[in-house]
Amino acid sequence: MRSWLAGWCGVVLGSWSLVAGAADPWLELPGGDGPGRGKRIVLVSGDEEYRSEEALPQLAKILSKHHGFQCTVLFAIDADTGEINPENRSNIPGLEKLAQADLMVVFLRFRDLPDDQMKHFVDYLDAGKPIVGLRTATHAFNIAGGKTYSKFSYNAGDKDYSQGFGRQVLGETWISHHGAHGKQSTRGIPAPGQEQHPILRGIDCGTIWGPTDVYGVRLPLPGDSQPIVLGQVLKGMQFDDDPLEGEKNDPMMPVAWTKTYTGASGKTGRVFTTTMGASTDLVARGTRRMLVNACYWALGLESQIPEKSNVDLVGTYEPRPFKFGGHKKGVKPADLMETR
16 A cells, blocks of 8 residues: 555645735735636634634645735634634634625535624625535534524435535535544545545555545435445545545545535526545645645636646645644734745
8 A cells, every 4th residue: 555655745845925914814925917817715713623714724825825816815703802712703803704705615614603704604605606615614613593594504304405505505514523533634535536536636546645534415416416435434544545445435425525506696606515524634735635625626717727726835834733622822823824
């Protein structure tokens, strides 16, 4: 097993300058030359465990520096201190920026946002614009019944919108840990017949990997969902570990799929969902390339996906281990600006 993975690429560091207002509770990254020129991506973070507050700024830097997209990263913010605090489930400033977004990348977990913030999210859905959902976005919201936007909750019982945003828009809600959490990592394997899908362009076999475990999903996925990548449960936490034997890999669960949804406007938007994407997963070059390619695809730019899209890491990237309460304390969005 290890021999055919010997070409796996390690971490590549770089440096780059960003522009953002020091007082802004979000991060702004300029667009530039590249296929993404003129397109704006808003990346919305907020989960307690998988370090979306680390993963999405790095993904945004790659999309901005290497591909020309203008990117805005939003965070769960402590309103009293201005610090990033993913434990705060009820405040994500800047969601109004979704009105000008061409693509939303969402990595939320169990958020319960006030109506004035939630409305911007729902307006984006109503417009039928494209979405890329990462990891816990399948259970992005946990909103009590009777509240204005409770139907978007992961466990919503609304007969016309069962299990909320996750099931209805992304294709699945929270189901289970399929691999052993913190013990069995995930290797992404192309789904049969999808080897030539644009999202997999330039991805070497075995290089989609992450130490996070495979999530369980219900098969078949709803609507026009198309599995693109299957999650091979590994025996351990290293990228070149052998596959686990037995029923966990027979059948393998989809860990990335495409689908569409139709907004209240009647417009249909493209959706890419992956149950991978934690900050530690982005150490793997193939995982980063899958996410970058997915952004192109969601925007209808699949013909412009490079043969080997540049996914070199930008700046110092040292993701913290996934765990509850594991976020770095005292960090404000302005602290994430690279100045060298």
